[in-house]
Amino acid sequence: MENIEIARVLNEYADLLELKVENRFRIRSYRKAAQMVQGLSTPIAQLIEQGKDLTVLPGVGDSMAEHIMEIFTSGTLKALDGLRKEIPAAVSELMEIERLGPKRTKQLQEQLGISSIKDLQQALDAGKLVRLPGFGKKSIEKLRQAIQTFQKRPKRFLLRDAEQLARPLIEHLGAGGDIEKVEIAGSYRRRMETVGDIDILVASENPESVMQRFQSYSEVVRVLAAGATRGTIILRSGLQVDLRILPRRSYGAALNYFTGSKAHNIALRSLGVEHGLRINEYGIFRVPRGVKPADPEKAEGERIGGADEQDVYRILKLDYVPPELRDARGEIQAAREHKLPELIKLNDIRGDFHMHSKWTDGNNTIEEMVRACEQLGYQYCAITDHSQAVHVAGGLSAKEIMAQLEEINKLRAKIHNIRLLAGCEVDILADGSLDYPDDLLDQLDIVVAAVHSKMAMTKSQMTKRVVKALAHPAVKILAHPTGRLINDREPYAIDLDEVFRAAKVFGVAVELNAQPDRLDLNDKHVQRTREIGVKIAINSDAHSVGQLRFMSYGIDQARRGWMEKQQVVNTMTWPQIGKWLKQRRQRLDTMAGS
DNA sequence: GCCGTTTTCGGCCCGACTGTTTTCAGTCG
Numbered sequence: 115m116e117n118i119e120i121a122r123v124l125n126e127y128a129d130l131l132e133l134k135v136e137n138r139f140r141i142r143s144y145r146k147a148a149q150m151v152q153g154l155s156t157p158i159a160q161l162i163e164q165g166k167d168l169t170v171l172p173g174v175g176d177s178m179a180e181h182i183m184e185i186f187t188s189g190t191l192k193a194l195d196g197l198r199k200e201i202p203a204a205v206s207e208l209m210e211i212e213r214l215g216p217k218r219t220k221q222l223q224e225q226l227g228i229s230s231i232k233d234l235q236q237a238l239d240a241g242k243l244v245r246l247p248g249f250g251k252k253s254i255e256k257l258r259q260a261i262q263t264f265q266k267r268p269k270r271f272l273l274r275d276a277e278q279l280a281r282p283l284i285e286h287l288g289a290g291g292d293i294e295k296v297e298i299a300g301s302y303r304r305r306m307e308t309v310g311d312i313d314i315l316v317a318s319e320n321p322e323s324v325m326q327r328f329q330s331y332s333e334v335v336r337v338l339a340a341g342a343t344r345g346t347i348i349l350r351s352g353l354q355v356d357l358r359i360l361p362r363r364s365y366g367a368a369l370n371y372f373t374g375s376k377a378h379n380i381a382l383r384s385l386g387v388e389h390g391l392r393i394n395e396y397g398i399f400r401v402p403r404g405v406k407p408a409d410p411e412k413a414e415g416e417r418i419g420g421a422d423e424q425d426v427y428r429i430l431k432l433d434y435v436p437p438e439l440r441d442a443r444g445e446i447q448a449a450r451e452h453k454l455p456e457l458i459k460l461n462d463i464r465g466d467f468h469m470h471s472k473w474t475d476g477n478n479t480i481e482e483m484v485r486a487c488e489q490l491g492y493q494y495c496a497i498t499d500h501s502q503a504v505h506v507a508g509g510l511s512a513k514e515i516m517a518q519l520e521e522i523n524k525l526r527a528k529i530h531n532i533r534l535l536a537g538c539e540v541d542i543l544a545d546g547s548l549d550y551p552d553d554l555l556d557q558l559d560i561v562v563a564a565v566h567s568k569m570a571m572t573k574s575q576m577t578k579r580v581v582k583a584l585a586h587p588a589v590k591i592l593a594h595p596t597g598r599l600i601n602d603r604e605p606y607a608i609d610l611d612e613v614f615r616a617a618k619v620f621g622v623a624v625e626l627n628a629q630p631d632r633l634d635l636n637d638k639h640v641q642r643t644r645e646i647g648v649k650i651a652i653n654s655d656a657h658s659v660g661q662l663r664f665m666s667y668g669i670d671q672a673r674r675g676w677m678e679k680q681q682v683v684n685t686m687t688w689p690q691i692g693k694w695l696k697q698r699r700q701r702l703d704t705m706a707g708s
Numbered sequence: 709g710c711c712g713t714t715t716t717c718g719g720c721c722c723g724a725c726t727g728t729t730t731t732c733a734g735t736c737g
Contacts, residue, residue, distance in 0.1 A: 137709085138720095139709070139710080139719090139720055140709050140710090141709090142709085142710095142720080143709035143710060144709075146709090146710085147709085147710095172710095173709090173710070173711095174709095174710085175709065175710050175711080176709095176710095177709060177710085178709065178710080181709095212735090212736090213726090213734090213735070213736090214735085215734060215735050215736080216734090216735095217733080217734060217735085218734070218735085247729085248727090248728075248729075248733085248734085250727065250728060252726085252727060252728085253726090253727065253728085256726090256727095300737090311737095313737085338725095339724085339725055339726075339736095340725090341724065341725050341726090342724090342725095343724075344723095344724055344725070344737095345725095346725090346736095346737095356737075358724090371722085371723095371737095372737085374737085376721095376737075379721070379722090379737095380720095380721055380722095381721095382721085383721040383722070384720080384721065386721085387720090387721080388712090388713075389713095392721090392722085393721080393722085394721080394722055394723065395722080395723075395724095396723090
């Protein structure tokens with residue numbers, strides 16, 4: 115049983131407890147535990163098999179540990195099965211509708227027998243809701259709209275798409291003046307692979323004008339809320355955007371609060387309480403405990419920070435936590451003990467080992483790609499077009515790749531500031547063999563191996579197939595190890611732990627493919643590579659000159675996986691890379707000889 | 709249900725917006 119499945123059961127239990135309007139702190143415990151389990155890079159199964167005490171995990175006490183054990187052994191919770199009988203499955207779906215929380219959902223179910231969105235629609239059409247206390251004319255109209263919005267709701271947006279939608283809106287806001295500072299916070303700033311909405315933070319002394327301008331953006335199709343300092347709109351694309359406007363002196367505290375994650379915020383504020391501090395989006399205040407200020411800005415107490423985000427961490431005696439780490443995965447403890455990793459940065463990257471040219475499905479010539487890499491300041495790059503099995507991408511026959519090799523050799527005479535490697539993204543066939551004969555592969559500088567077909571194998575078959583390919587002496591990098599396409603294709607079944615261990619033994623690097631819809635490996639996989647100690651390569655897989663810049667999305671996910679540059683092969687200088695390419699061969703020769 | 713630099717009980721992050729309940733509950737982030 116995978117961590118994500120355990121988390122799913124805990125979350126479902128929390129959903130149903132919520133509908134029973136249970137103690138909200140009890141519900142939060144289950145959610146917190148679910149989130150913790152989901153963020154764990156080590157499989158729970160492994161901890162249990164090693165006889166580890168689960169209560170050492172944050173947010174897990176005796177009772178939660180028992181629940182997790184029960185889920186692990188039986189696949190479910192008895193208590194959950196009981197609740198499922200009591201509450202129909204479609205009821206929890208109701209809560210996904212804007213404005214419907216646990217209380218109103220419960221009310222609808224108990225008083226009108228509404229237990230699905232369909233029921234709700236019918237009840238609305240029949241005018242039944244009018245009789246309910248708390249449901250006025252406006253509420254009912256908004257509920258109608260909310261159902262429509264829910265039914266048309268898009269999937270989560272790729273980080274890159276969100277960027278492209280947000281940028282013009284930020285420009286629109288900026289053009290109106292009255293803005294001292296503006297930034298996008300939320301999961302966008304934490305660089306999550308997808309975002310559900312956009313959170314914009316503005317420092318301004320004239321919030322009315324900024325809020326006006328926000329609502330007047332030409333892409334707005336609905337205004338959900340527009341208060342004095344806070345507003346929410348829906349864009350034509352379906353993307354929801356929240357705006358928060360605060361004075362400059364609160365900007366840092368607000369940025370911290372609005373960046374999240376929620377769990378990270380709660381942890382920080384709890385820590386604040388321990389220090390006798392109140393932390394909110396307006397600042398950090400020294401406040402006598404138990405005093406509830408009527409006005410957060412005039413809290414009885416002394417303002418001791420908030421203009422800059424660093425204030426929050428400094429005052430709590432924590433090292434600064436980069437946004438990418440703020441997911442309650444141990445970053446606060448690490449910050450307290452000065453053990454945060456020194457995260458890899460984009461300008462640590464010295465080369466790119468995976469890109470395509472016009473020879474297959476790329477848009478640019480080899481020379482154009484190499485020149486662009488040169489412009490990026492790289493010391494080396496590899497052209498890795500597809501091998502013959504990938505017909506749809508125009509994979510190269512053996513003859514064609516030899517011709518390409520010739521072109522590359524000629525090009526080398528013209529190029530002096532960057533090393534050009536002749537490579538190939540060679541297909542791993544169903545039986546684990548490679549798509550070209552060995553004598554051809556031997557002539558290439560670098561071979562990137564990848565699965566592109568027959569993805570519906572069993573987990574053990576796929577794992578065997580990939581591990582066999584890793585053992586081939588020519589292979590240097592395993593590309594997009596799970597094959598997933600975000601919002602489009604699930605990862606194929608594969609035992610990544612086994613793949614990582616094999617890669618480590620054979621001296622192969624595993625790729626973090628930086629295409630915005632791949633990001634494969636993902637952040638949690640990256641964390642696992644750290645634990646296992648296998649090297650990774652962050653590659654753009656660019657199909658055009660412009661896509662070389664996708665590298666930054668790979669860096670984002672590497673940072674989210676706590677990655678430091680020492681473990682990333684393409685941060686090495688050219689001489690080191692030259693050695694790395696040879697090393698692998700020597701290592702295999704030794705293994706063969708022993 | 710969890711947890712402890714006020715420790716084994718009694719707290720649990722904190723505030724904005726909306727609609728309708730004339731003083732606040734519900735929802736959201």
